[in-house]
Amino acid sequence: MSDSKQKLTHKKVAILATNGFEQSELFKPKEALEDAGAEVTIVSLKSGKIKAWNKDDWGKSIDVDTTVADTSAAEFDALMLPGGVMNPDALRNDEKAVQFVKDFAADGKPIAAICHGPWTLVEAGLVEGKTLTSYASIKTDIINAGGQWVDEEVQIDGNLVTSRKPDDLPAFNEAMVKTFAAGRQAPTASKNAKTTEHRTLQ
Secondary structure: OHHHOOOOOOOEEEEEOOOOEEHHHHHHHHHHHHHOOOEEEEEEOOOOEEEEEEOOEEEEEEEOOEEOOOOOHHHOOEEEEOOOOHHHHHHOOOHHHHHHHHHHHHOOOOEEEEOOOHHHHHHOOOOOOOEEOOOHHHHHHHHHOOOEEOOOOEEEEOOEEEEOOHHHHHHHHHHHHHHHHHOOOOOOOOOOOOOEEEEOOO
């Protein structure tokens, strides 16, 4: 694993989340990003702390570093969207949060989303023409928004990385670090010359 160390040195990564994020889907990717040398910033709708949902009850809290009103995509190199049901449902109903996500895509910056995280991508209009995965219950939302949904532990389409659930976190984190290290690509709006990749654990 030492090969992954420092792949993301000097990279600034935003994790966009609010109350009700799935605990493991924020803390484990954050740890993987920091282990790879990234500077990670927790961005939310309001300042203070946000609280995780851990399986069937409230879990750990984490400090918010800045809000969507006080920062911009221009300050970061990549974006990570954890899941949980309440978390993306609140984000996709916040205009500033949706615009924050759109701005990463418009600038060709990589985005990684897991579980219900792609719900926010749907709201931002970023799944049309893309191949991605997610928690199975939002499959229809992705298809209705023009995306192609696949049942894979991790899916990479250009600079977009998606996974289904906490069990997929090892593969998700590996693909996220690799994609974030590669940096910007052509803006997400382009549907041409698309490349997709998926992997399945043995």
